Amino acid sequence: MADERFDAIVVGAGPAGTAAAYTMARAGLKVALIERGEFPGAKNIFGGVLYRKQLEDLIPGWWKEAPLERKIVEQRLWVLAEDSAVTFGHRNQRYEDPPNCWTGLRVKFDPWFAGKAEQAGAVPIYETVVTGLLRAGERVRGVITDRDDGELEANVTIIADGVNSLLGKQLMVHREWRPDEVSLAVKEIIQLPRQTIQDRFNLEGDEGCTIEIIGNTCGMAGLGFLYTNTDTLSIGVGVMVSDLKKKRIKPYEVLDALKRHPMIARLIQGGEVKEYSGHLIPEGGFNSIPALCGDGWMICGDAAQLVNAVHREGTNLAITSGRLAGEAAIQAHQVGDFSARTLAAYDDAIRASFIYKDLKKYRHVHSLLANEDTQQLFDALPRALNEAAYEMLLVDGVPKRDKQRKAIRRLKEAAGGAYMDLIRLGLKGWRAMNG
Amino acid sequence: MSADSVKKEPAKRRKPMVGLQPEGDVDWSAYRGVLVVVEQRAGAAKPVSWQLLGEGRRLADKLNAPLMALVMGHDVEHLAREAIWHGADRVYLCDSPELRDYRTRPYSRVCLHVIRTFKPEIVLMGATYTGRDLAGAIATHLPTGLTADSTMLDVDEDRLLLASRPAFSEKMLATILCKQFKPQMATARAGVFEALPRDPSRSGEIVVVPPQIPPEDIATEVLEFIAANDRVNLAEAEVIVAGGRGLGGPAAFSLLQELADELGGVVGASRAAVDLGWIDHRHQVGQTGTTVRPKLYFAIGISGAVQHVVGMQNAECIIAINKDPAAPIFQIAHYGVVGDLFQIVPAITAAVRARKAAGAAAGLQNGGRDAGGQGLPLTATGAGPGPGRSITGGE
Amino acid sequence: MLHLVVCIKQVPDSREIRIDPKTNTLIRQGVPAIVNYYDLHGLEEALRIKDRFGARVTVVTMGPPSADKALKQCISMGADEGVLVSDRAFAGADTLATSYVVAMTIRKAEELWGPVDIVFCGKQTLDGDTGQVGPGVACRLDLEQLTYVEKVESLNLERREIIVHRHLEDGVERVRARLPVLITALAELNEPRRASLPGVLRAARYRPIVWTTNDFPDLDRSKIGLRGSPTIVSKTWVPEPRAITTEYISGDTLQAAAEALVDRLFESPLAEKLGWVQGVRS
Ligand SMILES: Cc1cc2nc3c(=O)[nH]c(=O)nc-3n(C[C@H](O)[C@H](O)[C@H](O)COP(=O)(O)OP(=O)(O)OC[C@H]3O[C@@H](n4cnc5c(N)ncnc54)[C@H](O)[C@@H]3O)c2cc1C
Ligand SMILES: Cc1cc2nc3c(=O)[nH]c(=O)nc-3n(C[C@H](O)[C@H](O)[C@H](O)COP(=O)(O)OP(=O)(O)OC[C@H]3O[C@@H](n4cnc5c(N)ncnc54)[C@H](O)[C@@H]3O)c2cc1C
């Protein structure tokens, strides 16, 4: 056991853990930040969008110094069928200043962010795996690591070890996630010359663009994405683990199918794959959030299922939850009481924040996905939409009124055959998205 | 034992053994010729020494200057003659009981004396363990520039030595010059340069150099030399049968050993196999193992990571056996067999045996070559696997 | 107390170095830096001696300011002090100039913490790859030089004697020498330890000692950096990859393939070079 005692231990130097460590260290607490990677971000992946607002609460103007890729001025949504797409999008010059979000790479962003925590006084303990919690009855009094003399004590332990949260499981606030509560995302980083990226995506300088993709996921519930970085593209797809199991399809096969789509193939053409990785994303949403604190511990970020899957927001929820946990620890430190009662301030703060409200709003999305026919939602409907668009736009002498009918019939068929099916599905979707 | 109980000798300021200054404004023009330092153990020269004389001959002729050799040791007079037969014009011979075993200080002493007295413009040594040990010391003492591990040597019209060596794990080659000091020194890899055919009709001059070795130079003592027999001499092996993680465990190395025994070779390994504890580190080929240059290299169950490849890519013939047709090792292999090593390797061993039996039956035995005990044992009867270990380099 | 000095160098992780195919230059950007592989074996041996006899272990490195990370890693494993000699004027050093600065640094460390008993270096660096700095340092400090050591058999402090096994191509040599000595370490020497948690904590807070040219009053500036380096890299190039067309040997069965391979070998010029019998097939 190390002789030294800390005020707080943070497990995991992802966005959640680092935000917590930074918050506490800045307030003068003695903080240890433990990360299993060789350095923070060494093995972490995400799709790639970082948002300005939530980190600004912690580090005003952070984006002026952080290593970021491109500021996003245009967001597109593509609904794919085999060889076509219906596209939506929004581009706005107002995103130029201040930007709303950026693409980023975790290998660069995480070390920068953790560096801020280190500068604030957090003690980095990297290449160290936390293997368990030190307990005194119900109370958590520190952690056990895989190093010699590897026990470390602290008044409060903040668990931010990501989606698989080993420690959450030990605390029994977690169980193994059900296959329908997580999706598996695979991602490739593809290198291309900077100028080529700008030409292909209609960008200038450090402007960037994101494309979210529905359809062409082998009929499984999932979303694809294609983001522009400075001189690489991030392309990936996340699919519900339950669907992968059902269909016995390998995740990379889904990604390969996506990469072969004629509209995507031309965007990535000639690029060299630099990196391939896979990661789970919590999808359980509101209904899967575990107990957030107890005697001597709090849990935040992905480990607490705080991800807004609909809007592919995760890092910002992680950062905010980390900050709120840090603030609760500071209060507890001031009163010298680290019991569940005091730390409940964290739970309250989460409830009062956008995290809770957003996740609550989408709380039915999960059951919609779990109960509806995903083949229909993620395959038949996107196809029908494409067919409908094709019919509508094809100039072939058919009167427009007939075209419209035909288009609606396509959608109707995809929804189940009757008007009522289409309406029911629409309503369900509406409800799921609006609480 | 506690260190505190031990009284330490008074901290006397040690003086460097020899001055480290170049002797003022020196006239380098007096430096002429190429000197090769001959490495030997127990009176047997290392092949690299003759290879360097071969290359040194070429350089000396280009410079229109003499090729010299330095032979140090005990009872090594015959090597002075050998050096002439391998191309030297003049040999400096320092023969003394103190020089029986290689030790840095006495050898440096003699070497420095010869260099300072006879002023060669180029000094070459083998990039062997001993050669590097000695060259590093000498170059510091003189002082002068030293290029390590050269694989190409040349001279230009300004008599500059162009020593080229691999850099950054063999990804690049760099040519290194030493313009302001003489001699220009380089160590060079074994197996890269060609020795001249031994020619006993050649004549040359032998200059005996008296040993002047102060007693403090011989304080270090070589207690024992444990020779190669039970060891792995990868660096000098002509045939290497190497295995990697694909072997799945330590047991399969015996399959490789059998093949190696049939071929008179040595067993090598990838770092993965070594790290897994399947085989001793001294078998490791590669960047952090031994760099090898055999005539024949089998890479069995080895994927071909760069760190491995840099250590063996200069083998004359590479045979890759791997069940993954996309394994990078095939990119550098002359022959590839795609499939399960557990079937292929024993089949190869059997085929070699059959070949040899057939050859023996046809009375086609010949003496083979005995150089260093390498090469294929040639009689069918003598070809049975030896007692477990491969025998290489045994004198 | 024994004073052990370990020389380390921070080197780019060779796994990550690539060549830019267009410019034929090394892409070093973003290549992570690690402590030279062999140096860690030197450090481990020093720490083992410290564990057994008690010793002060000083780690020294000459390098850019970012090399403090490498020193911290050594501290986490158990070294007592880490010294970084860093100055623009040292840049561009070849092995001769490096050994000069490293030797000066060790001299200064001796003034602070007592005369050195053993200096450890790595067999060679992964980037410089010469193995010349160790002998250079030994020369300059007048230390007995024991290169390519694969085992420390014994250390007798009363007699101030050390017996080591030196690795050679064709065998091992048992050598006895009197301290002080300089050892260059092979990987066989030991298995470097993983830092303990208290070690990591100490390293996290540790600030290495930094010396610049100003800290060496007797420094001869003509012997450092580019100016003090007799060797010049005149040219670098990427070797043409050996044009190899892999001949895939196959057969109806793997046995047949194996036989075909052996036939091919015995018929190739290689067989003669290896002195093989040109066996006839019955
Ligand atoms: C493919 C993909 C795309 C995504 N796209 C986006 C996006 O575009 N925008 C967005 O905002 N979010 C996105 N997300 C979600 C976002 O990445 C996560 O929500 C966020 O990273 C969660 O942060 P965290 O700190 O909770 O967990 P993590 O980032 O997972 O960090 C956990 C850390 O803990 C460490 N750790 C784990 N166990 C231990 C242990 N036992 N001991 C020591 N250390 C340990 C890990 O190494 C890791 O560094 C995406 C996720 C994926 C997988
Ligand atoms: C600083 C540093 C230095 C290094 N130095 C070295 C070094 O000196 N030497 C070295 O070798 N490595 C070195 N490495 C490690 C190197 O990067 C690789 O990890 C290592 O070479 C991989 O070994 P391998 O090919 O045996 O294993 P793997 O990469 O796991 O390959 C095993 C291969 O066996 C094949 N296989 C499996 N089963 C069978 C079967 N039944 N039949 C046929 N084929 C089969 C597989 O297809 C695969 O290609 C170093 C790494 C670093 C970072």
Ligand SMILES: Nc1ncnc2c1ncn2[C@@H]1O[C@H](COP(=O)(O)O)[C@@H](O)[C@H]1O
């Ligand atoms: N810049 C340096 N600082 C300290 N030690 C060094 C430095 N360069 C080399 N060394 C030591 O010398 C050994 C041999 O290095 P090299 O001669 O570059 O192959 C290394 O393993 C280190 O122990």
